Amino acid sequence: MNYLLLFLSVAFGYVIALFLKKRELRNMEVFLAFSGAFLLSITVFELLPEVFETPSKNIGVFIMIGILLQIFLEFFSKGAEHGHVHLHSENKHFPWILFISLSIHAFIEGFPISEENNLMIAIIIHKIPVAIILSFFFITAGYRRSTTLLFLFFFALMTPLGNFISKNYDIVHLYETEITAVVIGIFLHVSTTILFESSKNHKFNLTKMTAVVVAVLIAYLL
Template identity: 55%
Template structure:
C-alpha cells in the first residue's frame, strides 16, 4: 500500500499537467498548502516522536542540522525543484542529469524512515509530491525534452521513494538507526517547507488565498493528531 501511495502523487501531478494544465496561481496555492502541511506534520508529529524515542537530544539535533545542510547542497544541483521552483535553463538537447540525480537522492531518502513512523510521514510526502510533480513535468515539457525523456525522468523519480521504503524494510541498519534517519529527514523537511512558504508569495506581500491554503494545511494536520 505504501508503495502505491508514493507513486500515486507523481502520476497525479504529471497527468494534471497533460490534461488540465493548472495555472501558476493554482500551483502556487498547492505549494503553499503542501508546504504548510509538511511543516505542520514535521513540528506536530515527527519532532515530538524522535525526541521521545531518544535520550540523546543533542544527537537528534545534530542529525536534523545535517538534514538541513545536505538538502541545501542537493538544491545547488536540483536548482530548487524540491520546493517547486526550478531555476535552471535547458534547451532540451541534454538530459538534466544533475537535476535527476539530486531529486532521486531526495526522494529515496524520504522513503527510508517510513517503516519506523506512522502514516503522518507517508501522507506528508504524498501531499508534497503532487505540486512538485506538476512543476517538474511543466519544466520538462517547456524545455522541449522529448516525451520519452519526460517519461523516463518521471518514472524513475516516482520509483525512488518506494525504493527507499523497500531498502528501509530490508536492511536492519535502517531499523537500528531509524530515529536518527527520521531526524535527518526532519531537517530536510524543515528546509523545504520553510522555503516553499517564503517563495510561494510574490514580493512577500500578504495574499489571502495563500494564507487560506496555509491555514488549511495547518488545520488539517492538527485534526489528524
C-alpha cells in the same frame, strides 16, 4: 498499496501538467503553500516528538545535517523540490544532475514513512505540485516525451524504494532515529522555503494564508 500511492502521486502530477496552460500554473502557488504547511505540520506534530522521546543533543546535530544536506542538494537541483525548475531550453539531453539530486531527496524522505505516522499523506501532497511543475517545464521546454517519462518514472520510484529498504534491512533500524532526524532537517528546510517563496515579494494574501491555516489544522487533527 503505499508504494503504489507514492508512485502514482508523480504520475498524477504529470497527467495534470499535460492539460495545464502557463497562466494556470500560477494557481499552483496556493497548492504549494498548502503542501508546505502540511509537510511542516506533520514534521512538527509527529516526527519531532518521535526523535526526542529520549532527548539528546546529537538529535539536533542530525537535524542540522539534514538541513545542510538539503542546501547542498538544492545547489544542483536549483530548488526543484519546492517548485523551482531551471532547464536549459537549448539542451535537450537527459538532465542527470537534476535527476540525481531530486532522487537523493526523494529516496531519503521515504525512510520514516510508517503506519504510526501520517508522513505518507504529507509526502504525496508535497509530490503532486512538484511533479506538476516539473512535468510542465519539461513539456514546455520541448524535451522529448521519452526523456520526460523516463525521468519521472525513476523519480517516482525513489520514495517507495527508500521506504522498502527502511522496512526490510535491519541495519536501517539500528539508526532509525538518526535517519529520521536527518529527514526532519530536510523537511524543515523544504517546507519553510515553500512557505517563504509561495507568494510574490514574500507576502501572503488571504487565500494562501487560509490554505496554510487549513493545512495546519488538518495535520493536527489527523
